[in-house]
Each structure stands twice: as structure tokens, then as C-alpha cells.
Amino acid sequence: MTLLRRILLRLLTMAITLIGVAIIVFFVIRVVPGNPIAMMLPPGAGEEDIARLKALYGLDKTIPEQFVIWLNGVLHGDFGTSITSRQPVLKLVLSRLPATLELSIMALVIAVILGGTLALTGTRRRGTRTEGTIDIVNGMALSVPDFLWGLVFILLFGVLWPVFHISGRVSPALDLPFVTNFYLFESVLRLRFDIWADLVSHMFMPALALAIPLAAIISQLLKQSLKETMHLDYVTLSRTKGYGENHVITHEALPNAVLPTLTLIGVQFTFLIGGTVIIERLFSYEGLGNMAIDAVINRDLPLIQGIVILFALIFTVVNLVVDLTYAALNPRLRNG
Amino acid sequence: MSFLTIENLSAHVGPSPILRDVSLSVEAGEVRGLVGESGAGKSMIGKAVLGTLPLAVQVTSGRILLDGEDLLAMRPRDRRRVIGAKAALIPQDPLTALNPSRRVGPQITNRLVDILGWTRQDAQMRALELLHEVSIPEPERVMRAYPHELSGGMRQRILIASAFAAEPRLIIADEPTTALDVTVQKQILKLIRQMQQRHGTALLFVTHDLGVVSKVCQSLTVLFGGLVLEDTRVEPFFAHPSHPYSAALLAATPKYTDPDASLTPVPDAVIEGVQAEIAAHDRMQPHV
Ligand SMILES: Nc1ncnc2c1ncn2[C@@H]1O[C@H](COP(=O)(O)OP(=O)(O)O)[C@@H](O)[C@H]1O
Ligand SMILES: [Mg+2]
Numbered sequence: 001m002t003l004l005r006r007i008l009l010r011l012l013t014m015a016i017t018l019i020g021v022a023i024i025v026f027f028v029i030r031v032v033p034g035n036p037i038a039m040m041l042p043p044g045a046g047e048e049d050i051a052r053l054k055a056l057y058g059l060d061k062t063i064p065e066q067f068v069i070w071l072n073g074v075l076h077g078d079f080g081t082s083i084t085s086r087q088p089v090l091k092l093v094l095s096r097l098p099a100t101l102e103l104s105i106m107a108l109v110i111a112v113i114l115g116g117t118l119a120l121t122g123t124r125r126r127g128t129r130t131e132g133t134i135d136i137v138n139g140m141a142l143s144v145p146d147f148l149w150g151l152v153f154i155l156l157f158g159v160l161w162p163v164f165h166i167s168g169r170v171s172p173a174l175d176l177p178f179v180t181n182f183y184l185f186e187s188v189l190r191l192r193f194d195i196w197a198d199l200v201s202h203m204f205m206p207a208l209a210l211a212i213p214l215a216a217i218i219s220q221l222l223k224q225s226l227k228e229t230m231h232l233d234y235v236t237l238s239r240t241k242g243y244g245e246n247h248v249i250t251h252e253a254l255p256n257a258v259l260p261t262l263t264l265i266g267v268q269f270t271f272l273i274g275g276t277v278i279i280e281r282l283f284s285y286e287g288l289g290n291m292a293i294d295a296v297i298n299r300d301l302p303l304i305q306g307i308v309i310l311f312a313l314i315f316t317v318v319n320l321v322v323d324l325t326y327a328a329l330n331p332r333l334r335n336g
Numbered sequence: 337m338s339f340l341t342i343e344n345l346s347a348h349v350g351p352s353p354i355l356r357d358v359s360l361s362v363e364a365g366e367v368r369g370l371v372g373e374s375g376a377g378k379s380m381i382g383k384a385v386l387g388t389l390p391l392a393v394q395v396t397s398g399r400i401l402l403d404g405e406d407l408l409a410m411r412p413r414d415r416r417r418v419i420g421a422k423a424a425l426i427p428q429d430p431l432t433a434l435n436p437s438r439r440v441g442p443q444i445t446n447r448l449v450d451i452l453g454w455t456r457q458d459a460q461m462r463a464l465e466l467l468h469e470v471s472i473p474e475p476e477r478v479m480r481a482y483p484h485e486l487s488g489g490m491r492q493r494i495l496i497a498s499a500f501a502a503e504p505r506l507i508i509a510d511e512p513t514t515a516l517d518v519t520v521q522k523q524i525l526k527l528i529r530q531m532q533q534r535h536g537t538a539l540l541f542v543t544h545d546l547g548v549v550s551k552v553c554q555s556l557t558v559l560f561g562g563l564v565l566e567d568t569r570v571e572p573f574f575a576h577p578s579h580p581y582s583a584a585l586l587a588a589t590p591k592y593t594d595p596d597a598s599l600t601p602v603p604d605a606v607i608e609g610v611q612a613e614i615a616a617h618d619r620m621q622p623h624v
Contacts, residue, residue: 127391231390233433237495240386241447242420244413255437330437 003327010323014316021312022074022305026067029304036083036299057083057302070305079309080302084295089306093288097310098181099169100280100287104273106184106203107210111272112265114211115218122219123226123249134219141216146275150209150282157205165202167284174198206283210275214268221264225257259330266322270315337404339364339538340423340506345384345398347562354380354393355562356617362506367532367539369549369570371585372559378542379428380562382508385540387412387419403505420451424499426509426528430491430516434483441479444498452502466497469534470527489520493527500531507532510542525552546589550574558582561614581610 037053054060058069073080079089122134144152158166170176170183174195178186184203187196229235230253238252277289284290288307295303338361347355355377362368370378383389385400387407400407403422407415427433434443444466445459454462460479467475470493483491492512499507509528513521529552532539541552549556549570556573558566558581566579577583584602 233427233429234435236383236388237425237427237433238435238447239388239416240419240423240425242416242451243447244416247450252435256435 107207110211111214114215118219119222229253341401369553369556377562424504
């Protein structure tokens with residue numbers, strides 16, 4: 001299969017997935033009890049008011065009709081209007097997306113560095129006490145979910161030893177010169193390292209909480225594959241050529257051992273993004289996840305839809321990127 | 337003095353010995369066969385010399401001298417350098433001995449650049465020359481290929497070329513034809529012999545096939561259960577092997593006895609005799 005066909009096929013599956021997700025979410029949030037109109041009006045509002053508001057938000061039509069209207073809007077770039085804030089959903093969602101992306105990517109980077117280091121160290125010191133310690137640490141990291149790590153960090157670093165910020169995305173007192181919402185990225189471009197440091201200080205704890213379980217998974221799987229690869233003949237052969245253990249691990253074993261881990265990181269990264277919903281809430285971090293919870297509480301149907309579609313889009317794009325990276329790294333898939 | 341000398345090498349896995357006081361030597365430019373059935377410890381000897389013993393294997397005594405330098409007494413870093421510069425391995429299975437995610441070219445040239453300090457261009461020239469020497473058609477194209485694009489025979493030729501790349505003075509070939517098609521085996525055998533003669537390299541040729549030994553080697557060591565049973569020149573060995581196990585092994589080898597005669601497997605009595613010899617050897621050892 002050529003690379004182009006691969007991509008086209010994946011794009012097609014992506015489109016089908018997104019439509020499927022849209023339909024399911026659209027119907028489910030309209031079928032579950034809880035009425036957005038009732039939540040907007042003061043108690044005892046008249047039938048007329050309710051009917052008028054329903055008509056305003058198109059909620060008086062049947063669900064399939066509503067869906068067609070919504071889908072038509074989406075195809076024209078209009079995701080509807082948030083019921084609570086009366087602003088376009090697309091604008092709201094896009095304003096929050098950068099915060100969540102920056103948090104997720106930072107968590108991913110931490111997880112890869114942490115997990116990779118542990119796996120490489122464990123391989124380098126295989127058969128020693130260091131390897132045993134790494135296995136124990138992995139086990140502990142895996143048996144606690146991300147939000148519990150979040151709570152632990154809030155207690156530890158918010159209460160006992162306040163070196164990191166544990167609430168919000170940036171200190172409110174700072175004057176932000178930014179034109180995009182990619183604060184972390186833009187602060188570097190603008191060489192505003194004071195703001196950058198403040199952002200990192202806010203993000204580090206939630207990102208670490210998200211990263212720890214993934215780091216443990218990476219460390220475990222990568223160490224296992226490295227261990228198996230270290231026995232292979234081409235690794236042994238490179239030892240006889242005069243290469244040291246570090247070179248043998250990083251240059252001969254790693255490029256092959258990393259492939260299964262890469263696929264796993266892809267899958268797990270989508271879980272990590274899912275984890276941001278709770279973590280953002282815990283750390284009052286103004287991202288999509290936090291917004292999603294508010295939207296659900298307020299039964300803000302258009303906003304929920306918009307957020308869910310965006311999350312689904314992110315997930316499918318991540319999967320596509322992983323698939324392509326895998327193909328690019330594995331010569332047998334590249335032209336075979 | 338011999339280029340490779342192994343003196344009284346013993347190795348254990350846990351409490352069980354896998355090499356028992358092994359001594360053997362390979363003269364400069366000589367081809368020595370290392371013969372024994374599967375599990376005899378042939379590969380372990382090669383690995384001990386090349387410094388690639390599995391973690392589980394403990395060398396308990398003995399010396400390995402490569403070009404007069406005591407490998408086991410050196411710091412690992414220095415040992416790697418010496419081995420990398422003076423010795424090389426032709427591995428058993430060409431399908432697994434090349435890194436699947438790397439092009440062929442760098443797998444030959446990298447060590448010349450990284451370890452021996454050659455320039456990229458020189459290493460590239462050298463690799464092309466060697467691939468030509470081992471009769472690989474279109475060497476430029478093969479250098480850019482990935483291993484999975486090449487046949488087993490081709491890959492073994494590449495590994496042979498790679499083994500000779502740094503002009504080592506000793507090559508250890510660990511059953512280099514066992515994993516290949518019968519039709520290819522002969523060609524590869526001939527190629528190794530040719531290369532060895534042209535480059536004047538000492539060769540430790542690990543095999544379980546006495547037929548191959550008679551074709552390629554000048555001397556041989558017979559190994560069983562990690563114990564050397566016989567160490568001799570090839571001509572007297574094939575005329576009258578001195579150890580009963582060697583005689584039985586010879587009788588069990590096709591072609592080099594009368595092709596029409598029925599082949600006799602090594603009789604149980606002979607094996608029991610050898611096992612008694614091993615037990616006697618182990619009783620002589622101080623407790624480890
Ligand atoms: N990785 C290992 N760990 C422990 N023991 C091993 C290992 N590899 C081989 N052995 C043992 O060492 C002995 C010699 O093996 P080897 O040298 O590979 O035999 P062969 O003569 O077939 O090459 C065998 O008894 C085998 O069981
Ligand atoms: Mg072997």
C-alpha cells in the first residue's frame with residue numbers, strides 16, 4: 001500500500017468516525033433528562049417564555065430536524081451559539097483549545113522524557129538493583145490514576161511546599177501581550193521568559209499528574225522491547241565491532257524497539273487528552289476540559305457538541321499522525 | 337606465537353559448567369575448526385573471545401590472549417577497542433544479523449568511521465570494494481538497500497564483507513552456512529575460504545560438520561560438553577582420530593567415509609565414555 005493511499009484511507013475513516021460521533025452525541029444529550037431552557041429561566045416562567053426560547057435555539061423541532069440544521073451549519077463553519085454565553089461555539093472552543101493542547105503536549109513531553117529515561121537506564125543496568133527499583137517505581141506509578149496524582153500534588157505543592165502554582169493557567173497580575181492563545185509558545189517567540197516561567201509553573205503540576213501514568217507505561221513497554229532486542233544477533237554483532245553498551249542500546253536496539261512503544265504512545269496520548277477534563281478542573285486550568293464540565297452542568301447543548309466534536313477530531317488526528325510516523329520509521333512498511 | 341590463545345578457560349551458568357578448562361590456539365593466518373554437536377559450547381568460546389557472553393555466563397578462570405594482549409584482564413572499554421580492531425565475527429544467521437531498520441551501507445561503514453576514525457569517503461570506497469570482492473552485483477544499489485530487500489545468501493555475503501572491512505587478523509565464523517539453503521552453502525563456504533586466503537586472516541571456524549572441516553581447516557578442536565576432547569592437525573585426524581568420540585563423529589559424517597556405507601550415529605557407549613571423562617574432569621576441580 002502506498003503512503004498516499006494509506007493517508008486517503010485514514011482520512012475517509014476519520015470523516016466517518018467524526019460523523020458517527022456527532023450523531024451519537026447529538027442524540028444522547030437531547031434524550032437525557034435536563035433541559036437547558038429550564039435552567040436559563042427563573043422558576044415559574046410562563047409557557048410562552050419557554051416556547052419562545054425553545055424556538056430561538058431551534059429546540060422546538062424534532063431531533064433529526066435539529067441535526068440536519070446543525071450539520072448544515074457545521075459544513076458552513078457555524079457550530080451554533082452557546083446557550084449560556086451567547087457566543088459562537090467555534091470561537092469559544094478555539095479560544096480554549098490552545099490551553100489544552102499546550103497542557104497535553106507538555107504532559108506528553110514529560111512522559112516521553114521520564115519514561116524513556118527510565119527504560120534506557122533500566123536497560124543499561126539490567127540485572128542490577130537499579131532495574132529492580134525502576135520496576136517497582138513503574139508499578140507504583142501505574143497503580144494510581146492521573147487525577148489522584150493531581151490531588152497528591154495539590155496537597156504537596158499547594159499546601160505543604162508551595163513552589164509551584166496549583167491553580168489557573170497564568171498569574172492574573174501579569175500583563176499579557178499575546179495575540180494567540182498559545183501562551184507558552186508565544187511567550188517564547190516574544191522572548192518573554194518571565195511569562196513563560198509563570199506559565200510553566202502553573203502547568204507543571206497538572207502536566208506531571210497527566211504524565212506519570214503514561215511515563216510508567218512507556219517505561220515498562222520500552223524496557224521490555226529493549227530487553228528482547230538486546231539479545232538479537234545484530235545487536236551482538238555491533239558489540240563485536242567495538243561499540244560500547246550505550247551506543248549499542250541507543251543506536252542499534254532503540255530504533256527497532258521503539259516501534260511498539262510509539263503505537264502505544266499514540267493510543268495512550270488520546271487517553272491523556274481525555275484525562276485533561278478532570279485535571280483541568282482540579283487545577284482550575286482554563287482549557288477545553290474545564291469548559292466541557294461547565295457546559296454539561298449548564299446543559300449548554302451546542303457547546304457540548306462543539307467540544308465533543310473537537311475532542312474526537314483531535315483523537316483521530318493523533319491516531320493518523322502516529323500511524324504515519326510508524327510507517328515512516330519502519331522501512332518494511334515504507335515501500336512494502 | 338599464536339594470534340589467539342585460549343588457556344584453561346572455564347565458564348559457568350549458575351553452578352553448572354559450560355566450558356571446562358578449554359585451551360586452544362589459532363596461529364596467524366591459520367584456519368582452525370571448532371567441532372562439536374549442538375550445545376557443546378562452541379558459540380560460547382567465540383562469544384568469550386569477542387566479549388559478548390550472555391549476562392548469565394560467568395567466566396571462572398583462564399586467559400584469552402589476542403595478539404598477546406590478555407583480554408580478560410583489560411578494562412571493558414579497552415577490550416572493546418582491541419577486539420573491534422583485531423577481530424570480527426561472521427554470524428550464524430544472516431537473516432537476524434543485520435539491523436532491519438538500517439540501510440546496508442552504514443552497517444558496513446559506520447564502525448570504520450566511528451571506531452577506527454576513517455573518513456566517510458574512505459569507508460564508503462572500502463565497502464564498495466569489499467562488496468565487489470564478495471561478488472555482489474550492483475554494490476552501490478545494495479549499499480542503499482534495507483536488509484529485508486535482499487536474499488539470505490546476499491546478506492551473508494554482506495556480513496562477510498563487513499567482517500573483513502577493518503582487516504581484522506582473526507575472524508570467528510559461527511556456523512556461517514547452517515542457516516542457508518544447501519545450494520548457497522557451498523558458495524558461501526568457498527567465499528569465506530577465498531577471502532581468508534586473500535587477506536591472510538586467522539579463522540576460527542565453528543561447525544558441527546566434519547566434512548566442512550576437511551575442506552577448509554588446517555587444524556581442529558573437538559569439543560563435547562565444554563571439554564576439549566581432541567586438538568590436532570587435520571590430516572592425522574582424518575587418517576586416525578585419536579579419541580573414540582572423534583572416530584564415532586567421523587563415522588557419522590556423510591561423504592568423508594565411503595558414501596555407500598551406512599552412517600552410524602555416535603553410539604551410546606561412546607557418549608557415556610565421554611560423560612565419564614567429563615565427570616572425572618569435574619571431580620578434579622577445586623570447588624567453586
Ligand atoms: N544465554 C544463555 N544463558 C545460559 N546458558 C546458555 C545461554 N546460551 C547457551 N547456554 C548454554 O551454554 C551451553 C553452550 O551453548 P553454545 O555455546 O551455544 O553451544 P553450541 O556448541 O551449540 O554453540 C549450552 O548448554 C547452552 O544450554
Ligand atoms: Mg552455536
